[in-house]
Amino acid sequence: LKLEDRKYKDKYTLFIDKNFNDKTYFKKFNTIYHLQKYLMESEKKEDIRLIYLAIRHLIKYRGNFLNSSNPDxxxxxxxxxxxxxxxxxxxxxxxxxxxxxxxxxxxxxxxxxxxxxxxxxxxxxxxxxxxxxxxxxxxxxxxx
Known part of the structure; x- marks a missing residue:
């Protein structure tokens, strides 16, 4: 949506923090798969919004992602x-x-x-x- 069409006039849609916004998110994670990989390898406590985005994507586009064996x-x-x-x-x-x-x-x-x-x-x-x-x-x- 264009800024004038929005109910809320915020510039960003996902993250509206001073230190972390949509622009910094997309610089850090090009795709949702980069975010998922980062969260799997991270040892520190991450932002719940990042975890939500990753889990939401897994559930929305669910497949047999828990089973790593070869289907053949x-x-x-x-x-x-x-x-x-x-x-x-x-x-x-x-x-x-x-x-x-x-x-x-x-x-x-x-x-x-x-x-x-x-x-x-x-x-x-x-x-x-x-x-x-x-x-x-x-x-x-x-x-x-």
Whole structure:
């Protein structure tokens, strides 16, 4: 906001101290990540406002920042089994009698299921698994 549009006519928005203001803050910490690093390495008691800014950023843009292990080390066999069980259930529903009777044939056959399992074995993200499902499902749709 421009200074004339503000309710309070202060020049700075974060820090309004004589010795520490927004200008000195941004000189000391170029980004919020510099502030976080500084707070992690600091031995002295820091300003609560700095701590608040760092924690607020971590929570707002939260990710798995507490777990430092490599995600490639996780076994995905449980995920694959769960995925296959759910996929089997989806196919059971899709190929149920009501749908089968409307189309006079199953929407997906065993070859499509095998190709979907093979494609999803190599893909790690849920979006790529969805894309594989859509590609195979649309392929069948176009044949009709």
């Amino acid at each position: 080390n996780y076994s995905s066999k449980i995920d694959e089994l769960d995925f296959l069980e759910r996929l089997t259930r989806v196919f059971e529903i899709i190929n149920s009698y009501e749908i089968y009777s409307k189309f006079n044939k199953p929407i997906l056959d065993i070859n499509d299921i095998k190709s979907l399992i093979k494609a999803n074995k190599d893909s790690k993200g849920i979006n790529s698994k969805k894309e594989n499902f859509i590609k195979i499902f649309n392929k069948e749709e176009k044949k009709n």
